[in-house]
Amino acid sequence: MEVPDLLPGTLDLLIxxxxxxxxxxxxxxAQRLKLLSDDVLQVGxxxxxxALQRLLLNGYVDAEWxxxxxxRKARFYxxxxxxxxxxxxxxxxxxxxxxxxxxxxxxx
Amino acid sequence: xxxxxxxxxxxxxxxxFDADLRQELDTHRAMAERDLxxxxxxxxxxxxxxxRTLGNxxxxxxxxxxxxxxxxxxxxxxxxxxxxxxLRRSPVFTVMALLTMAxxxxxxxxxxxxxxxxxxxxxxxxxxDSVVLVRLEPSxxxxxxxxxxxxxxxxxxxxxxxxxxxxxxxAKYRAxxxxxxxxxxxxxxxxxxxxxxxxxxxTGVRMQLGRNFRxxxxxDGTGAQVAIISHALWQRTFGGRADVIGQHxxxxxxxxxxxxxxxxxxxxxxPYRDDxxxxxxxVRLLHKDYVLFADTSSQCCINIVGRLAPGVSRVQAAEELxxxxxxxxxxxxxxxxxxxxxxxxxxxxxxxxxxxxxPLAILVVTGLILLLxxxxxxxxxxxxxxARTREIRTRLALGAxxxxxxxxxxxxxxxxxxxxxxxxxxxxxxxxxxxxxxxxVPARDMWAPNVAVFAYCATxxxxxxxxxxxxxALRSTRVSLAHGAGLGATPSGRMRFNLVLLTTQIxxxxxxxxxxxxxxxxxxxxxxxxxxxxxxxLTIAVYxxxxxxxxxxxxxxxxxxxxxxxxxxxxxxxxxxxxxxxMSTYATVRVRRPQDPPDSAARIDxxxxxxxxxxxxGLRIVEGRPYSDRADASEVVVNQRAARSFWPDESALGQxxxxxxxxxxxxxxxxxxxxxTRESIRPTMHVPVDPRRLPPVxxxxxxxxVINARLKAVIxxxxxxxxxxxxxxxxxxxxxxxxxxxxxxxAWAGSALALALATFGVFxxxxxxxxxxxxxxxxRLALGAxxxDILRSLFRTTRMxxxxxxxxxxxxxxxTGPVLQELLYGLSPFDPIAFxxxxxxxxxxxxxxxxxxxxxAVSVDPAVTLRAE
Numbered sequence: 021m022e023v024p025d026l027l028p029g030t031l032d033l034l035i036x037x038x039x040x041x042x043x044x045x046x047x048x049x050a051q052r053l054k055l056l057s058d059d060v061l062q063v064g065x066x067x068x069x070x071a072l073q074r075l076l077l078n079g080y081v082d083a084e085w086x087x088x089x090x091x092r093k094a095r096f097y098x099x100x101x102x103x104x105x106x107x108x109x110x111x112x113x114x115x116x117x118x119x120x121x122x123x124x125x126x127x128x
Numbered sequence: 129x130x131x132x133x134x135x136x137x138x139x140x141x142x143x144x145f146d147a148d149l150r151q152e153l154d155t156h157r158a159m160a161e162r163d164l165x166x167x168x169x170x171x172x173x174x175x176x177x178x179x180r181t182l183g184n185x186x187x188x189x190x191x192x193x194x195x196x197x198x199x200x201x202x203x204x205x206x207x208x209x210x211x212x213x214x215l216r217r218s219p220v221f222t223v224m225a226l227l228t229m230a231x232x233x234x235x236x237x238x239x240x241x242x243x244x245x246x247x248x249x250x251x252x253x254x255x256x257d258s259v260v261l262v263r264l265e266p267s268x269x270x271x272x273x274x275x276x277x278x279x280x281x282x283x284x285x286x287x288x289x290x291x292x293x294x295x296x297x298x299a300k301y302r303a304x305x306x307x308x309x310x311x312x313x314x315x316x317x318x319x320x321x322x323x324x325x326x327x328x329x330x331t332g333v334r335m336q337l338g339r340n341f342r343x344x345x346x347x348d349g350t351g352a353q354v355a356i357i358s359h360a361l362w363q364r365t366f367g368g369r370a371d372v373i374g375q376h377x378x379x380x381x382x383x384x385x386x387x388x389x390x391x392x393x394x395x396x397x398x399p400y401r402d403d404x405x406x407x408x409x410x411v412r413l414l415h416k417d418y419v420l421f422a423d424t425s426s427q428c429c430i431n432i433v434g435r436l437a438p439g440v441s442r443v444q445a446a447e448e449l450x451x452x453x454x455x456x457x458x459x460x461x462x463x464x465x466x467x468x469x470x471x472x473x474x475x476x477x478x479x480x481x482x483x484x485x486x487p488l489a490i491l492v493v494t495g496l497i498l499l500l501x502x503x504x505x506x507x508x509x510x511x512x513x514x515a516r517t518r519e520i521r522t523r524l525a526l527g528a529x530x531x532x533x534x535x536x537x538x539x540x541x542x543x544x545x546x547x548x549x550x551x552x553x554x555x556x557x558x559x560x561x562x563x564x565x566x567x568x569v570p571a572r573d574m575w576a577p578n579v580a581v582f583a584y585c586a587t588x589x590x591x592x593x594x595x596x597x598x599x600x601a602l603r604s605t606r607v608s609l610a611h612g613a614g615l616g617a618t619p620s621g622r623m624r625f626n627l628v629l630l631t632t633q634i635x636x637x638x639x640x641x642x643x644x645x646x647x648x649x650x651x652x653x654x655x656x657x658x659x660x661x662x663x664x665x666l667t668i669a670v671y672x673x674x675x676x677x678x679x680x681x682x683x684x685x686x687x688x689x690x691x692x693x694x695x696x697x698x699x700x701x702x703x704x705x706x707x708x709x710x711m712s713t714y715a716t717v718r719v720r721r722p723q724d725p726p727d728s729a730a731r732i733d734x735x736x737x738x739x740x741x742x743x744x745x746g747l748r749i750v751e752g753r754p755y756s757d758r759a760d761a762s763e764v765v766v767n768q769r770a771a772r773s774f775w776p777d778e779s780a781l782g783q784x785x786x787x788x789x790x791x792x793x794x795x796x797x798x799x800x801x802x803x804x805t806r807e808s809i810r811p812t813m814h815v816p817v818d819p820r821r822l823p824p825v826x827x828x829x830x831x832x833x834v835i836n837a838r839l840k841a842v843i844x845x846x847x848x849x850x851x852x853x854x855x856x857x858x859x860x861x862x863x864x865x866x867x868x869x870x871x872x873x874x875a876w877a878g879s880a881l882a883l884a885l886a887t888f889g890v891f892x893x894x895x896x897x898x899x900x901x902x903x904x905x906x907x908r909l910a911l912g913a914x915x916x917d918i919l920r921s922l923f924r925t926t927r928m929x930x931x932x933x934x935x936x937x938x939x940x941x942x943x944t945g946p947v948l949q950e951l952l953y954g955l956s957p958f959d960p961i962a963f964x965x966x967x968x969x970x971x972x973x974x975x976x977x978x979x980x981x982x983x984x985a986v987s988v989d990p991a992v993t994l995r996a997e
Binding site (some may be wrong): 052067 | 129131134135148149151152153154155157158159160163181182183184185186188189191192193194195196292
């Protein structure tokens with residue numbers, strides 16, 4: 021199944037939002053995303069992990085190794101303070117963008 | 129933590145980073161499969177679905193990694209590693225290429241640096257740009273006086289008063305004095321300058337201790353007995369003592385108070401190393417016979433140093449000074465002469481054709497060296513490129529883009545050039561070090577590392593590498609997959625050009641080697657061989673008496689008498705006296721037979737020596753007897769050459785020779801011997817030593833440090849202030865040849881480098897030919913050709929070039945032999961031993977150059993090459 025093209029940077033935003041409440045490992049994030057979007061957004065390894073690495077690089081999330089549900093070693097991601105700030109900022113920006121698009125679509 | 133720091137840390141912990149990522153992705157996939165299996169799919173189905181939905185793992189990993197490490201950086205690092213591995217795999221090529229580039233670049237850089245340091249650098253003083261040297265250009269009439277380039281004191285005065293372009297005008301005059309720290313201490317010879325007080329102000333030389341001369345210390349007619357010494361002299365002679373100001377230096381037995389010590393960096397003008405500065409007017413005190421600096425006397429001429437006024441150029445100053453001078457001249461020819469104002473570099477001080485010739489010569493030679501180096505590199509690279517064609521074709525076939533392959537070749541090439549640049553830099557400093565020793569330039573500060581040197585090395589290295597190694601390598605990427613490397617047995621156009629270069633290299637190396645060989649042989653010839661008298665076992669003592677000329681004259685007779693007595697009593701064997709050492713000319717006079725007309729007088733060398741000298745030297749008298757040492761003796765001994773030339777048909781004994789006002793009577797004929805030069809034996813006349821002039825050379829037939837010490841002691845006992853040097857005659861000759869030895873060493877160094885380049889050149893061409901014809905060799909070997917046949921056919925390509933090179937080199941050597949003649953001390957410029965040495969070296973070099981490629985050629989496995997068909 022194909023993943024619809026997200027606006028660039030949106031995946032990062034979604035991941036941060038998911039991690040806002042919880043500490044999850046990579047697979048769990050993908051599952052949560054699928055669940056919350058009613059199966060619309062299905063993201064594969066090749067998109068998810070680069071995004072996670074980007075967040076790590078910029079210091080928006082922290083990563084730690086720990087045992088997963090079935091005792092496999094997995095990396096758990098936690099949002100940081102900088103991450104929360106970034107989330108708020110990006111969310112506001114995203115809302116601005118979307119409402120602008122909608123206005124154009126209605127009025128044009 | 130900023131992002132770049134995180135990147136750096138991740139890079140450092142790269143291995144664990146990669147492992148973590150891999151593990152994470154594996155876990156993700158495992159969990160996905162497990163979930164799918166839980167949803168009812170079988171294991172294999174689960175795997176398939178997971179793969180499809182999750183995507184390419186490797187791509188994921190690469191993309192994830194790419195977030196952290198810029199991919200282009202990574203691939204460049206990859207290229208570097210690959211390149212270094214590739215270079216390591218062909219060590220012979222790498223070493224040859226490095227050496228060739230290092231020699232070529234190093235040599236040319238060293239020449240530039242040497243030129244810059246010697247000729248272009250100004251004095252190490254503040255504001256060196258505004259310090260100028262003022263000189264007179266020679267007049268059109270080149271009489272001895274009119275060629276003098278200095279000025280008189282009057283002229284200095286005039287400039288000082290009236291010049292607007294020079295803010296300070298000062299004078300200097302070369303000094304060479306013997307100084308001692310006390311009346312009885314041994315004097316030391318130092319160079320220095322007599323200067324006016326403005327000198328240090330004009331040059332900007334600061335004092336480390338003490339002060340400059342005061343104007344009242346250099347008043348017309350009387351100079352104060354004060355001195356300024358150099359930092360080096362202060363350390364050397366006064367041990368760097370802190371209270372040196374006020375101490376005295378004894379110059380010619382007169383005390384001079386030290387008032388200043390210059391800074392360490394300042395050591396006077398090249399090529400001298402000045403240690404002493406005295407007020408100009410004291411020259412009268414120390415040398416009574418000097419006529420002070422009139423315009424036209426033979427002892428004229430101080431040199432002028434000045435400082436430009438702000439905003440004034442040297443050209444303006446020159447014009448003004450020329451004008452000022454002209455206004456004072458009444459003599460028209462003198463008035464025509466221009467004043468030349470130069471800065472303090474040696475280059476600016478020269479005029480005439482040298483100005484253009486020297487830089488041009490250096491440029492040409494450097495260009496030639498670089499060209500040759502580049503050609504050699506090109507050959508080496510061509511050979512290598514052919515050998516790597518398969519590797520490159522494989523890479524292209526596997527899907528590498530041409531750009532990527534090209535980039536890898538560039539990186540490898542740059543790697544080589546970086547290494548070569550570093551090696552070249554090392555070679556530059558080694559060369560400069562040895563040049564310093566050869567030229568006996570004492571100061572290390574002249575060769576201080578220069579940014580320009582680094583830049584030049586780096587640039588040339590990179591350019592050379594890119595131009596000469598990249599192009600052949602890139603050509604091999606464009607070779608189509610189905611095509612072989614098509615280089616046949618007959619040289620193509622470019623190959624022919626390269627062969628011409630090879631010929632040039634070989635010719636030059638041969639010529640240089642011959643020159644070096646001749647020079648060395650000449651030195652051997654000059655110190656051994658038959659002089660006509662026995663050199664071994666002779667010790668000489670040369671002494672300079674203390675005191676002024678008049679003092680010496682007054683007491684000479686008395687001193688000599690006491691000296692003779694002292695020598696006799698010091699249990700030394702028989703001694704001889706002379707004015708100069710053998711192998712130098714004392715004087716030549718014109719003499720004729722009494723019956724000949726006055727204008728038929730011919731030159732004859734005059735070599736005065738005491739009668740005992742014949743015995744001490746072992747110079748045989750073949751006819752007659754030696755003369756006696758009487759004061760007014762007109763008895764002389766001539767050598768066989770002179771006898772034959774003046775009296776070809778009769779005996780010379782009893783004959784007379786007339787000089788303008790003197791008549792000599794021949795009492796003996798001596799065997800022909802070398803007294804003036806090694807090249808030939810000239811007609812020589814030996815006369816007794818004049819006791820009124822104290823002969824400074826004592827010779828004795830004995831050797832050893834004991835003898836040396838005794839000679840010194842005896843002389844010191846009679847004249848404590850005299851400076852004595854005692855050593856074996858053979859050693860003295862060797863010393864005199866020191867310059868020639870340095871020259872010979874330099875010639876050997878140069879020719880060794882040239883030979884190295886030529887050897888690498890031959891190697892390169894040969895390797896190239898072998899690689900290009902590898903297939904052909906394989907086939908021929910398979911068809912039964914002998915190894916000798918293979919080698920012969922390979923040599924054929926280069927045979928013409930090598931033979932032409934050797935022939936050209938030989939012609940060049942024969943042609944330049946006569947040019948070197950005057951340096952050869954009588955050795956024939958066609959000396960067979962010298963040529964023999966050169967031939968041996970060339971054969972050896974040729975063997976070395978062709979050994980490895982030849983071995984590669986005959987070790988071609990026909991099976992391997994045929995398989996590639």
